[in-house]
Each structure stands twice: as structure tokens, then as C-alpha cells.
Amino acid sequence: MHDQPLLDVSNLTVNLLTAKSAVRPVDGVSYSVRQGECLAIVGESGSGKTVMNFAPLGLMPTGVTTMLSGSVKLEGRELIGLPEAEIQKLRGKSVGFIFQDPMSALNPVRRIGRQIAEMAELHLNMTSKAAEARALELVKLVGISDPAARLRQYPHELSGGLRQRIVIAIALAGEPKLLIADEPTTALDVTVQAQILRLLKDVQRRLNMAMVLITHDMGVVAGAADNIVVMYAARAAECGPVDKVLVSPRHPYTRGLINAIPRREDPIGLEFRGLPGIPPTLGAPIKGCALAPRCELAVPACGNSRPPLVRSDDSAVLVACPVVNQGKAAA
């Protein structure tokens, strides 16, 4: 059981159909997370990283038809094709979610205590009294001072950092095995970001959970994750252990991302080293490599066919770039 990944995603494709349009925000992506491990999924806005994690668990806005193909296995159980009623039972119980904006993620007119306690009532079959006690425990666990008073308060009475701690407490309340954190620090103050990240990392280790950390902040990745998947235009560009991918990025997109981080020795007034161009829209199918129009390494052959993920000279790192992979066999 232990060598089997807790979450095993392979060749996942997501198509979203609305009344007017069809997009494919996730196109054949594979990754896995083991118990006690943290996987970072990195990519720019619109690269499909949130949809990839939310869609298989039924967390999509209403009015959108979601079509999934491929395989998503949670503890060996296939999620794709599972009826919504079964997936609902997994949410909160097996998988806890943390959202980007704690300012809007909590119900403004309900007391914090209730919002946490109802999780324990729902998933741990606790009486409301036991659930209140559990809520108090959780609020202490996420490092909030004066916990008893906080439970009686409303979200608007707390700061952003405190609210995010409450959101984390809610996510932990059902004792999940997997935590999906969708840009948990993006909406917070820089000073609070580090605290929240440390807290997340700390509870993940202490409760021996698996965590998927969706982010576009390389600092967050370096500080918290074991493995990384770099997404570009609905596809995985590169994946592998964090220390290897961040230290020696192979894919030109990963390199561009890391190169874009401002450095301390940069002179004041230096222009940002962003990637030139803009990401493609996901409405139309992309034939070759999606990055080709923006890529410094691009050769005409890049536009021919979609580059497969190929094992690089380091066997733990997979890269999808026809130029980097020249002469290597597909993984």
C-alpha cells in the first residue's frame, strides 16, 4: 500500500463546454503524489493547474459541462466516471481544499465555529458538542491565539492571514489524506505568506498527509514541495524533484520562469526579464509544441507534433521539449 501513490493521475484531459464555447484547459497530464509528499503544480494563470485538480472532484462552477478522460485514482479508486454523490462523500472527508482568497472563501454571516464544526459533524459523525470541541482543537492547531473567542466571531472580524488559517482548519477538520491548496498564499500579505506556508508544511508533515500545492510562486515551491510539475498551456512541460528542476531547469519554459524571478543583485530600474509573447488561447487545438512561438530554442520541427514527456539524463526528471530531448526515446 505504501509504495502505491495516494493520488495517481494519468493522461488526464479536461474539456469544458459552455453554451458558447469549448476549451481544453487540461490536455493529457500525468502526475502522482504519495502519502506525506508535497507536489507543487506551477504555471501561469490560465495554464489549467486549478481545473486539473478541481474538475475530477466535481468542484466546477455550475453551467459548465465538464468532460473528463484519462484516469484519476485516489487510494486506488478511480474517480473518473464515479457518480457525483460518491465524489461528494470524498470531498472534505478524503480530500481537504484550501482556496486562494480567504477574504471570500468563508461565509460572511455564519460564525467561524459553526463553519469548522459542521465538518466534524458531517464527516466524523460527531455530536454538535463534540464537534465544537474539535473545532477548538483545530483552531489551536493552526496557531490562532485566543481560540475560544475566535470561534464565536464572524469572518469579517478577522484579518486575511487569520481567515486563511481558518480555511486551513476547515480543510483539516475531516481528517483528509490529501490536501489540495490552490494558491494558498497568493492573496496574502508578503509577511503573512511565509507564516501560512510554514503552517501548511508543518501540518502536512505532522498529519502525514499528501499535499498538492498549486502556485505560481517559485519561492513557495522551493520552500515547501518535494516534486514539481510545470504546466504550460494545459500540458506538463517538465516534472521531477524540486531540487533538481529548480536548480537545473531543462525545459526552456521552466528556465524562462526561473530566470524571470528578480534577483537581489539586479540594478534598480532594470526591466523584468519576462517571457516574450503571451500564452496561447486554449479554444483552438495546438498542433506542435505550445511554447514554440515564444521559445528561444524553437526550430521549425517544433510545430510538427506535440512533444512527449521524455526522461532526461537525470532519470527522475521528465521534459517535453523536442530540442532538449533530441536523440532520446519517449518515456
Place this chain on the structure above:
Amino acid sequence: MIHFISKRLKHSLVLLFMASVVCFTLVVSAPGNVAVLIAELRGAVATPGYVEQVEEEIGLNKPLLMRYVDWLGDAVRGDFGISYRTGQDVSADLANRMLVTGILIAGSAVIATLISLALGFLGAFWPYKLPDRVSRGLALLGASTPTFFVGALMIYAFSVTFQLLPSFGFDGPKSWILPWLTIAVLPAAVLSRVVRVGLEEAMTSPFVLTAKSKGLGRTAILFREALPNITPIFINALGTQVGLMTATAIIVEPLFAWQGVGDYFLAGVRFRDFMVVQACLLIFLTFFIVVNLIVDLAVLLTDPRIRRQWS
């Protein structure tokens, strides 16, 4: 909280005073002369001399300001004067009628609340599906049918055709049902849209995604998460509708031959009976202001964000 109530009470008093001025001015500037009508009522020929005599008798010859001050002075003590038409004490006439109209409006408010919540939830639970369309259609129908016509339909259906309920007068608790329903139709229709739209907006809020991620089902999310969020909006809209019910009562009470404030008001208007009209208007306005005060307090109690500003 205390600060809020005292502040709102002060506002209400100022508003009431202004309302009394408007009441008085409107009634006084209405065309027609009550003295002529009184003279005719007494069987006399309304010669200018006799009309003048009547005017002096009931104090119409005094300056306007004095008439206002006299009237207001008595009114704040609960004395609305003597009806020109019947010669009876207006306050005594009103006491029982206020109870009747009060129960009429309260019952209709409860029915409108229940119907609108049911219709609104129906629509929000199956958005853009058949129940939603039915709910929307009923709302459109209810909001666009005039109340007198609704009342006539009710009488035709329940009293004439099925002979289930009495159509006029007061004959036991069953008599309340038709007037209640008739008054409730319009506010129920309007409020059901408030509920439906409010719930839909709440259901697209980010905290509903959180609720979904907790493993809550759709029903639980609607009732536990969305409903508390629309309560303040709903109470506000309900308050407006209850205020407007006074106007509906004026139409519905005569329709069912009920002796309420609305019926009394209408009789007063027909006869240029200033005392009655002024008294009824002032009662309606006071009712409106009190309802608004209650609404503000209720919103304060249901929305912690507003509560905080005042604590």
C-alpha cells in the same frame, strides 16, 4: 445597539412630523368643500349663508396654521377629532378597524413570506429547469394581475364555484383566508423573485465553493450557506411590501365588505371627511415608519457585518 435604536427613533420622529405636515397639506388642498356636503346631509339647501354657518361650526374658518396645530395637538394625544360625516369619535371608530387591518396585513405578510420562499427555493434548486420556469411564470402572473381582479377571481373560484370559503363579511376564521390570499399575491410574486435571484447570486459566491469542498450537498448549501446570506435582503424587501399592503388593503377591504382602516379611509375620501382622511393617512404613515424601523433592526440582527458598525 442602543445607540442605533435611539438614533433611528429620533429619525422616525422627525419623519413622522414631516409626514403629518404633508398629510395635512394634501388633505386641505384637495378640491371640494365638506361644509356643502354636511349641509346637504342635513337636508338643508346649501345656500352660501348656511355653508358659512357650517364652516364656522366645524372650525373651517380658522387660519390653516391654527387648524394644523389644533389637529396635531389632539392627534399626538390619540384624539383624531369627530367625523364630519357620522359625528362620531374618529379614534373610537379606528381602534377596532386598526385591529382588523393589522391582522389582515400580518396574515398576508406571513402567507407572502411562505409562498415566496417556497417559489424562490423551487427556482433556485432547479435553476432554468421546469420548476424554475413555473415559479417565474407564477411570479410574472402574480405581479401583473391587479389586486381587485385577483380578489374577484378568488371569490369566483372559492366562494361561487367551490363554495368553500365565505366571500364577504366576518364569519369565523375562514373569512380571513380569501382577503389574506388576495393581499398576499402581489408581494409573494415580487418577493419570490428576490429570493430566487438572491439565492442564485449567493450560490455563485466563492464561499459556496468552499461549502461544496466540505462535502455539503446542494440542499444543505442552499439552506445553511445561501439562505442566511439573503435574509437581510429579504427582510428589506418584505418591509417595503408590507408597507405597500396598506394601499392594497384600501382596495381589498371594500371588496370583501370588511370594516378596516382602508375601507374607512375610502369612505372618508368620498365625503371629504378631513378628520377621517387625515387620521387614516397618519396611521398609514406611522405604520410605514414603524415597519421600516423594525426592518432596520431585523437586518441588524441578521447581518453581523452591519451589526458591527453599530456596536
